[in-house]
Amino acid sequence: MQDANSHLPIAIIGAGPIGLSAAVNLLASGLEPITFESGEQVGEHLARWGHVRMFSPWSYNVDPVAAEWLTPTGWQAPRADAFPTGAELLADYLQPLAALPEIASRLHTATRVTHVSRLQHDVLRSNGREEAPFVLRVSGPDGERDVLARAVIDASGTFQCPNGIGAHGIPALGELAAAERIAYGVPDITGKARDDYAGKTVLVVGGGHSAFNALQDLVSLAEQNPDTRILWGVRSATLHNVIRSPKDDELQERRALEVRIQQWLEDGRFEVVTNLAIEAIHPQGEQGARLVVESGSQRLPAVDRIIAATGFRPDLALLSELRVSLDPATQSPARLAPLIDPNQHSCGSVPEHGAAELTHAEPGLYILGIKSYGRAPTFLMRTGYRQVKSVVAALLDPDAVIPAPVCGATRSTANQASRQCEPSCG
Ligand SMILES: Cc1cc2nc3c(=O)[nH]c(=O)nc-3n(C[C@H](O)[C@H](O)[C@H](O)COP(=O)(O)OP(=O)(O)OC[C@H]3O[C@@H](n4cnc5c(N)ncnc54)[C@H](O)[C@@H]3O)c2cc1C
Known part of the structure; x- marks a missing residue:
């Protein structure tokens, strides 16, 4: 993290469960977030599948730090072993979290981030790149403006980009017309x-x-x-x-x-x-x-x-002026890919992972939440909360980054066996 930019906020793209978790964890660590949500309200994607009952119980779906901040307001934690619908998760957790004054005052709804770059640096320009703050072009009720940030957390999800049904990964002939x-x-x-x-x-x-x-x-x-x-x-x-x-x-x-x-x-x-x-x-x-x-x-x-019902893919256009290090197949951060690649893993356990697997050739950029899984279909919110914890620790102290453990087959490095693996959702 470059000192010259330490007065700037950390920008969060998307106020879904992971974006809001990032906001509250940054605040809890004394860091300054600014969150942009394209929907009229937080959790816009959850609202669209609000009728679906989730597989993961409440105990998986609430960030512990968020619960700590909510409890003094009189918020009643839902029964840990009950399964909310998307709409219930929104009403009973995400909306109260977004209404906390510390979060609400730093949250801009109906505001879409359309581009992210580095100040006076297109993707080609290297000289002085790491010292240049990020620039986010945002489009909201008052029109377009640019916002500077010291780091960017992209938690914009994938629900807005459903896969088509064509055999070749591109639309079938006639699909768009139908x-x-x-x-x-x-x-x-x-x-x-x-x-x-x-x-x-x-x-x-x-x-x-x-x-x-x-x-x-x-x-x-x-x-x-x-x-x-x-x-x-x-x-x-x-x-x-x-x-x-x-x-x-x-x-x-x-x-x-x-x-x-x-x-x-x-x-x-x-x-x-x-x-x-x-x-x-x-x-x-x-x-x-x-x-x-x-x-x-x-x-x-x-x-x-x-x-x-053929899954979703990340919208990468937003980040096209940044040096994003993605795996060419999963379109997830390159170091995360071997842990989640469905060609190598069936729906089973996913190793706990964090900042070390989520970095890019662009220091200060993190893609978190379901978007971090790219096209892999196995993301769980609880995994995202752990990503947030690790990334916030790295933003506070870059030397705190710990490499990931490996569960099962594909990679083996030292120090991993004792770390926890968790179920994933297909
Ligand atoms: C039917 C269904 C059932 C699921 N069941 C479970 C389950 O049981 N358990 C579980 O853990 N997970 C489940 N998931 C996965 C679930 O979607 C994620 O765990 C969770 O929503 C991921 O949170 P997120 O914050 O990463 O992304 P999202 O919830 O997708 O939030 C992203 C937010 O970013 C906003 N946004 C997008 N683009 C921009 C932009 N350019 N600028 C500003 N804002 C933007 C969106 O409006 C949205 O509010 C399910 C998903 C589906 C579709």
């Missing part, structure tokens, strides 16, 4: 979006827990509207690994969902399409009201709607 009939992410099937799905033929694409959630809601809908027909498309050749969490999984709700899906699969509640590789989507019928998916030589039955 967007009105494709729901990306986690639609509120039994609530607000009910009319879009009740009595309709729906294709769910994806093999992870978001797909399981959508399938569960569709089964419930089909019980009331028997005309609802559910197709489930996965890229794999078989569906033998629906129950992938261990019996003694710490996240028992996750395993319970897997068991339910497996049972419904055996009961024939879904029409399963394996080896799905969507190359094209063709409109059919009046005003293209139905969609026909082309996968290799196969054409699926026409559907009314598609749910794309």
